Amino acid sequence: MRNKKIALITGISGQDGSFLSELLLKKGYEVHGIIRRSSSFNTSKIDHIFDKLELNYGDLTDSTSIDTIIQKIKPDEIYHLGAQSHVKVSFDIPKYTSDVNSFGTLYLLESMKKHVPNAKFYNASSSELFGKVQETPQNENTPFYPISPYGVSKIHSYWMTKTYRQSYNLFATNGILFNHESERRGGTFVTKKVISKLIDMIVYHGNVEPLLIGNLEAKRDWGYTPEYVEGMWKMLQHSEPDDFVLATGETHSVRELIEEACKQLNLNLEWYGKGKSEIGICTNLGISRKTIVKVNPIYFRPNEINSLLGDPSKAKKLLNWEAKIKFKELIEIMIKNEFNK
Numbered sequence: 001m002r003n004k005k006i007a008l009i010t011g012i013s014g015q016d017g018s019f020l021s022e023l024l025l026k027k028g029y030e031v032h033g034i035i036r037r038s039s040s041f042n043t044s045k046i047d048h049i050f051d052k053l054e055l056n057y058g059d060l061t062d063s064t065s066i067d068t069i070i071q072k073i074k075p076d077e078i079y080h081l082g083a084q085s086h087v088k089v090s091f092d093i094p095k096y097t098s099d100v101n102s103f104g105t106l107y108l109l110e111s112m113k114k115h116v117p118n119a120k121f122y123n124a125s126s127s128e129l130f131g132k133v134q135e136t137p138q139n140e141n142t143p144f145y146p147i148s149p150y151g152v153s154k155i156h157s158y159w160m161t162k163t164y165r166q167s168y169n170l171f172a173t174n175g176i177l178f179n180h181e182s183e184r185r186g187g188t189f190v191t192k193k194v195i196s197k198l199i200d201m202i203v204y205h206g207n208v209e210p211l212l213i214g215n216l217e218a219k220r221d222w223g224y225t226p227e228y229v230e231g232m233w234k235m236l237q238h239s240e241p242d243d244f245v246l247a248t249g250e251t252h253s254v255r256e257l258i259e260e261a262c263k264q265l266n267l268n269l270e271w272y273g274k275g276k277s278e279i280g281i282c283t284n285l286g287i288s289r290k291t292i293v294k295v296n297p298i299y300f301r302p303n304e305i306n307s308l309l310g311d312p313s314k315a316k317k318l319l320n321w322e323a324k325i326k327f328k329e330l331i332e333i334m335i336k337n338e339f340n341k
């Protein structure tokens with residue numbers, strides 16, 4: 001009988017993995033993670049808790065490493081967060097995205113079936129599964145229609161998780177999470193990119209290149225990550241494995257994101273032009289008017305989800321989970337933490 005629960009996190013060095021590690025340590029778990037060997041440091045998000053974690057080298061494309069780690073650690077709970085998680089990049093490297101996201105999940109499930117069939121498994125599914133949305137808002141019963149290699153790779157891992165649940169009676173749960181953000185978000189995702197750049201504008205008195213942006217009209221349901229990792233944990237404490245949507249129930253466009261961030265930073269923004277030549281000018285940064293935003297088509301995607309809006313009522317009812325932090329407060333938190341950094 002072990003006196004501590006053992007959790008294994010794939011993707012521990014990412015945004016979600018770092019917050020989930022903190023949460024599980026606070027709850028008294030022994031926390032293990034899988035990290036990739038890299039020629040440069042890749043643990044900046046977990047450096048502050050590094051000595052409390054047990055880290056193992058492995059890679060989701062390498063079934064041997066996954067199997068060895070699971071056999072050695074024998075986790076009670078597996079949180080599978082590791083992924084090639086960038087949607088636009090998945091159009092450039094579709095095979096690699098599938099190797100990691102689809103087959104990585106399969107290797108974990110196979111290994112769990114073999115070595116720890118009584119463990120609990122959380123799979124990081126995504127609102128990208130809804131793609132060309134078939135109804136609004138989207139819930140657990142909304143038909144999927146992925147439109148990116150990333151979305152398709154995550155469909156495979158969603159169904160594999162469900163199939164192992166149904167075929168082998170494993171406790172395997174899908175968390176269908178809508179976008180969630182924080183100061184630890186990777187710099188190439190839109191919330192972090194916008195906020196860091198606008199703060200640089202202020203710090204350097206406008207003497208930086210403008211924010212180059214893609215589709216201003218795309219809408220997303222953006223929540224705050226620490227609340228979402230709590231939801232992941234709750235899913236594995238539920239009486240049975242299931243599929244759950246986590247979302248705020250609000251949707252906002254990239255344009256609104258830029259406007260709200262500018263407002264909170266006291267930057268007066270005026271839009272000029274249309275489509276590929278649209279720009280945003282700031283009228284109160286120094287003496288002259290300054291272009292601070294520029295649409296650049298290199299950030300357009302070959303296929304784009306226009307709007308996502310989640311319905312998290314099942315999670316509220318069965319898990320007592322709710323997103324309390326909504327759009328404006330999320331931006332406020334990210335700005336504050338970015339300034340503190």
Ligand code: NAP
Binds near residue numbers: 014017061081125
């Ligand atoms: P993230 O910051 O991009 O982190 C991804 C993690 O996966 C990193 O630790 C990364 O390691 C690791 N990883 C990538 N390729 C790997 C490989 N081949 N082998 C082992 N590890 C690998 O992503 P996140 O925002 O934390 O998201 C966590 C999970 O939730 C992902 O599966 C994502 O697709 C999914 N998801 C995210 C959101 C969201 O809004 N954040 C919404 C829905 C679903 P390195 O640090 O070495 O790169």
Ligand code: GDD
Binds near residue numbers: 188301
């Ligand atoms: N990244 C990025 N960069 N996105 C931009 C930009 C830009 O310069 N300009 C506009 N966008 C738009 C994208 O086209 C998309 O519609 C929206 O902003 C959000 O883009 P991301 O922040 O890259 O996130 P995502 O929605 O594609 O994917 C994230 O959320 C998914 C859940 O819905 C990722 O975290 C995925 O891993 C996750 O599954």
